[in-house]
Amino acid sequence: MGDDLNNDEGQLPRRDLLKSAGVALLAGAAASAGAAAAQTSASAPAPAPAARSGKAVGARLQGVQHFGLTVQNMDRAFEFYTEVLGGNEVMRDGDFRGEKIHNTLLTDQEIVARERGVNPRTIGVPDLKDGGQRLDVRFVQFDNVVIELLQYRDAQQPMGSGDSWAEPRDHMSPAYPRSMHICFYIRDDVDFNTFIRDLEAESARRGMTQVKANRVITVTSEQERQAAPLDANTNRITEGKSNGWSLIYCKGPEGEQLEFVQALGPVKKTFEDAMAARRRMLAAAGG
Known part of the structure; x- marks a missing residue:
């Protein structure tokens, strides 16, 4: 495990990496909580489940709770999201198995396998039902959202270490339908180019060779990508509705x-x- 990173110039931000977005979302949550508190103080009865259920679907939500990421190596992913990006562990649990959890997570894929006439294992369905495979999870808190790391492993595989039961996907282009990504909000006072440079350097120091950020100039090899100038780390948009937006895409350790x-x-x-x-x-x- 590596050194703790602070907010000094040239280093990666820690807990306040997502501060700007977190303030906005927390304010929204506070507004909702305030409205509920006002109703309670006025001795208004709490809404019955039937009344709450009568509302539109969207009105029954209170925001996004977490994003889930299935990983090949739990320890490596956990180190990246906590020690490199500065999240805090909420909890970890695991060794999940049995018919109920199997059906909860995998029913749709088992139906697909039956419809295709193939063994479910050939399309990535582990055997949680009989315990041949197990599921472990860890939750990592950032200021405005939680990331859940999941690993499906063989029963004989120790929790949290080693490889997952299934092999990782080869095709990870963001252009594929159903592809998702996790977006992190960088503080206003952080130099974007330097942040990307330091992210790659810190990850490489930990042996996380998958962590590679794209460049805004054309490169045709890994050597050229590494040799690109610092200002090629940021795509700055200066016109249209996205004026003021800076971004870059990057692969994580998994x-x-x-x-x-x-x-x-x-x-x-x-x-x-x-x-x-x-x-x-x-x-x-x-509310």
């Missing part, structure tokens, strides 16, 4: 697709106005 963004100027105000409008809508609807 080959997962990551994005890092910074929102300044007009585009930052666009998102802040949208959050304020949503808070007003929720308040008007009674």
